[in-house]
Amino acid sequence: MSNTTKILKTPLRISIAILLLGMLSRIFHWPYASETILVAFSAILLLYSVRFWKKETKLFIDIVKLVMVVSWALNGVFRVLDLPFTLLFQVLIAISFITWFIMEGTAYFLDEDRRQKNNMARVLWNFAMVIGALSIIAGSLLNMLNEAYAIPLLAVGITIIVAYILKDVFATTTKGEEDHGNGEFQL
Template sequence: MSISDKILKVPLRISLSIILVGLLLKILQWPYARETMMVGFAATGILYLFRFWKKNEKKFLDIVKLVLVVSWTLNGLLRTLHLTYTTFFQIVIGLSFVTWFVMEGTAYFLDEDRRSKNQRIQVIWNFAMVVGALAIIAGSILNVLNWRFAIPLLVVGITIIAAYILKDIFTPKKIDGGDPNNEEFQL
């Protein structure tokens, strides 16, 4: 199955964005942060289980991804509820992530012919993703040091990451093999 026709791609991205919105609410100490994060984690876990179940051919790598996502969502739910014993799930997450990275790793970002599929706009979006991730890391570290601009930096980083996750939802799809005249009738 190619990356472009994966089952439940948009709902999964929306559920991941809901988790990020919940994190923003928690960082800003706004109400309903806990509930938002729980809905996002639960939706991600259920949607991915359904996605795995609907898959025709299940390979070992698909099972590794399922274990990674389900353990991550369960860990997120338990930590959101402030329950103990999340160490087990964190170990499973680490082991399944290392297994996924060894088996697939950066090949996930290549097309079927194993060529890089980065166009200029994708490079810009990837750069934005890196900037967002660095903003989150820097904001987290600076928040520990009680820097006064740490929270806005975290908010900017999480917003960039959420935009990156949702970018494909709002961009128009290319019509391959379509009329080059935008389907206008020319005499």
């Protein structure tokens, strides 16, 4: 991950949050769930494509990410509209994901300069993210087993993940608020 600022990061995060809320709406059988999901997938497709084309240097890994995101978004659009050929998109998603994981994998999520410090709020938000992800996994598995509290657990997980995404979007941080390693100098 480069140190350059990524364009359209905030609109993409908002689109992902809307997608998750649309999926939550579909779980609860609320009206306009399919339309919300369709709009969110379309926005992700458009925003990520623009983000790719605005990028100055395009590496092979960037093309792999584009194929993965575009295939995923098109698969979502085709599934909402109940169109055929979703299997083709799922195969493209799988191939591009495996290629991405081999080339970049978990190193994508690491902080390259290792200067980012964890304060208590960051640790708590990351803990909430883990709890949200585990709630979604557990709720999905329990739903397959037709357990009583599967859907509420799934809904709590999705809500936590949406809150985590929106926290980053609407948080107002300034340069003065950053943690500077408790006053220690780093080489």
